[in-house]
Amino acid sequence: MKCRRCRQPAVIEVRRHNAGFCRDCFLHHCREQVRRTIDDFGMIGPGERVLVAVSGGKDSLALWDILGDLGVDADGLYLGLGIGEYSGDSGRYARAYAEGRGAKLVEIDLPADVGFDIPTGARVAHRAPCSACGLSKRHLFNQAAVDGGYDVLATGHNLDDEAAVLFGNVLRWSTDYLGRQLPVLPAGNGFVRKVKPLVRLGERESAAYCVLAGIDYQVEECPMAEGNRHLGYKEALNAVEERSPGSKHTFYFGFLERASPLFTPEARAERDELRPCARCGTPTPGDICAFCRLVERAAT
Amino acid sequence: MKCRRCRQPAVIEVRRHNAGFCRDCFLHHCREQVRRTIDDFGMIGPGERVLVAVSGGKDSLALWDILGDLGVDADGLYLGLGIGEYSGDSGRYARAYAEGRGAKLVEIDLPADVGFDIPTGARVAHRAPCSACGLSKRHLFNQAAVDGGYDVLATGHNLDDEAAVLFGNVLRWSTDYLGRQLPVLPAGNGFVRKVKPLVRLGERESAAYCVLAGIDYQVEECPMAEGNRHLGYKEALNAVEERSPGSKHTFYFGFLERASPLFTPEARAERDELRPCARCGTPTPGDICAFCRLVERAAT
Numbered sequence: 001m002k003c004r005r006c007r008q009p010a011v012i013e014v015r016r017h018n019a020g021f022c023r024d025c026f027l028h029h030c031r032e033q034v035r036r037t038i039d040d041f042g043m044i045g046p047g048e049r050v051l052v053a054v055s056g057g058k059d060s061l062a063l064w065d066i067l068g069d070l071g072v073d074a075d076g077l078y079l080g081l082g083i084g085e086y087s088g089d090s091g092r093y094a095r096a097y098a099e100g101r102g103a104k105l106v107e108i109d110l111p112a113d114v115g116f117d118i119p120t121g122a123r124v125a126h127r128a129p130c131s132a133c134g135l136s137k138r139h140l141f142n143q144a145a146v147d148g149g150y151d152v153l154a155t156g157h158n159l160d161d162e163a164a165v166l167f168g169n170v171l172r173w174s175t176d177y178l179g180r181q182l183p184v185l186p187a188g189n190g191f192v193r194k195v196k197p198l199v200r201l202g203e204r205e206s207a208a209y210c211v212l213a214g215i216d217y218q219v220e221e222c223p224m225a226e227g228n229r230h231l232g233y234k235e236a237l238n239a240v241e242e243r244s245p246g247s248k249h250t251f252y253f254g255f256l257e258r259a260s261p262l263f264t265p266e267a268r269a270e271r272d273e274l275r276p277c278a279r280c281g282t283p284t285p286g287d288i289c290a291f292c293r294l295v296e297r298a299a300t
Numbered sequence: 301m302k303c304r305r306c307r308q309p310a311v312i313e314v315r316r317h318n319a320g321f322c323r324d325c326f327l328h329h330c331r332e333q334v335r336r337t338i339d340d341f342g343m344i345g346p347g348e349r350v351l352v353a354v355s356g357g358k359d360s361l362a363l364w365d366i367l368g369d370l371g372v373d374a375d376g377l378y379l380g381l382g383i384g385e386y387s388g389d390s391g392r393y394a395r396a397y398a399e400g401r402g403a404k405l406v407e408i409d410l411p412a413d414v415g416f417d418i419p420t421g422a423r424v425a426h427r428a429p430c431s432a433c434g435l436s437k438r439h440l441f442n443q444a445a446v447d448g449g450y451d452v453l454a455t456g457h458n459l460d461d462e463a464a465v466l467f468g469n470v471l472r473w474s475t476d477y478l479g480r481q482l483p484v485l486p487a488g489n490g491f492v493r494k495v496k497p498l499v500r501l502g503e504r505e506s507a508a509y510c511v512l513a514g515i516d517y518q519v520e521e522c523p524m525a526e527g528n529r530h531l532g533y534k535e536a537l538n539a540v541e542e543r544s545p546g547s548k549h550t551f552y553f554g555f556l557e558r559a560s561p562l563f564t565p566e567a568r569a570e571r572d573e574l575r576p577c578a579r580c581g582t583p584t585p586g587d588i589c590a591f592c593r594l595v596e597r598a599a600t
Contacts, residue, residue, distance in 0.1 A: 170551070171540065171547055171550065171551045171554075172550055172551075172554060173550075173551070173554035173555055173557075173558045173559050175558050175559065229544065232539070232540060232543045232544075236536040236537070236539050236540050237536070239532070239535060239536050239539070240471065240532060240533070240536050243529070243532045244529065244532075247471055250471065250472060250473075251470070251472075251473070254471075254472060254473035255473055257473070258475050259473050259475065262562040262563070
């Protein structure tokens with residue numbers, strides 16, 4: 001197979017695009033997909049400061065790298081989750097990338113700075129680890145972006161992630177989540193703008209990007225995620241994609257184009273009913289937000 | 301495991317309901333699921349005459365049997381598709397059931413009465429066999445119901461079928477199909493009311509119903525359906541259901557409750573733009589309906 005752009009021998013095939021690429025053209029292709037996503041959805045304006053949530057995995061490091069190449073002013077944010085060896089290794093990959101490129105990495109350590117680790121927080125709050133983790137990330141990522149004066153928080157969610165989340169939301173017809181599953185969530189109510197510039201890239205592509213760009217990343221999956229529903233949804237969609245390449249893209253972008261607008265009014269109405277958390281000011285449907293309750297339980 | 305109703309030893313477990321049943325209580329359970337579906341969705345009114353589309357498979361024979369037990373005035377309709385040995389066998393199962401119960405079976409033979417079989421029709425019309433077959437069934441089932449003076453046409457679509465169709469419609473966000481995927485389509489515009497009373501039963505349950513009720517049925521899958529997308533969607537959903545029993549039920553009934561109303565206005569608007577086919581009077585977006593075009597091509 002030859003490279004679609006330059007006709008040199010291809011080193012990677014992207015079945016969804018029915019195309020092969022050589023190394024340089026593949027890196028170019030990835031950058032162009034991200035540039036197009038940023039433009040199409042108005043994710044980042046000229047001169048805006050971006051904070052990239054960096055886990056040390058392939059997606060977030062590829063995102064940080066591509067944003068740098070595209071000339072975006074992007075610092076990294078690493079949140080240490082206290083998940084044993086996995087977190088230790090992840091932090092090292094994030095730091096190594098930052099040092100190698102002379103990029104700025106903001107660090108927060110959940111155990112040291114907030115007082116609990118994910119395994120403990122999940123146990124005391126009677127939450128699934130992925131739920132406690134997601135809750136903590138949403139809160140602390142936004143807090144760090146606000147504190148650091150950033151305009152935008154960028155996360156490395158890729159097409160596979162978003163399609164799997166969408167599948168889960170659709171399986172349960174969680175109309176409120178469906179109304180909020182957007183690649184850009186506008187700023188407001190104490191939140192900075194949240195963007196997902198990798199939604200045009202599959203996870204195989206972000207991994208290949210890192211390999212071909214010479215970026216070392218944490219290859220291990222988080223040990224706490226093993227067997228969770230999200231991975232089951234990914235597997236089911238992988239089986240569909242295998243038979244019909246492009247199914248995930250059609251599923252996710254078809255949703256954004258034709259179905260998402262039907263669900264947003266309900267989500268907007270729910271958002272308008274939130275009030276500030278009495279402790280931290282985060283909008284919440286109750287008096288104290290879920291993150292402050294998690295912190296409280298984990299501290300006792 | 302014991303029967304949920306009578307505490308005798310169970311012969312079948314339904315994981316979705318987290319329950320086991322003995323033979324008699326399982327047959328009762330199936331009838332109650334169908335009775336409830338008919339009541340909840342207002343499928344069949346008192347004294348209405350029902351035509352059941354009978355393929356000779358487990359679903360349609362279970363449906364016909366249950367409708368009889370529930371005291372519904374239901375005749376059968378068998379459409380011979382001309383798919384070699386498969387069709388020959390299917391017809392024999394349908395006739396054997398009718399004879400055994402003294403029930404009336406209306407028969408149409410696609411090759412003899414309309415002039416083509418499914419393999420030929422699909423080839424000349426450049427359609428997938430399942431597409432030519434579905435088109436022919438929709439047309440001829442309705443025609444037979446209208447000609448016979450029936451109020452309702454009932455088909456044996458089960459929960460697995462409907463969940464897989466819904467998954468396909470959602471993967472493509474076919475908003476028009478989503479607006480029409482209902483367990484009851486009201487009469488009007490030359491169509492009798494169409495109902496799917498088995499949507500609360502999985503295919504494993506309709507098969508078990510036939511086995512336990514002593515009904516012989518066509519076990520073979522249609523040879524033309526092999527490898528089609530619909531079966532791929534079923535497999536993907538089966539993997540999800542395996543991890544989380546009840547997922548298909550939540551997916552399908554959650555759709556009906558919370559999402560379907562968002563899609564129906566578009567479908568209704570499209571329906572209102574249809575005009576009668578110049579040949580047969582069926583509502584169509586063009587001059588000649590797709591079935592009449594299929595007949596025309598297959599005849600030449």
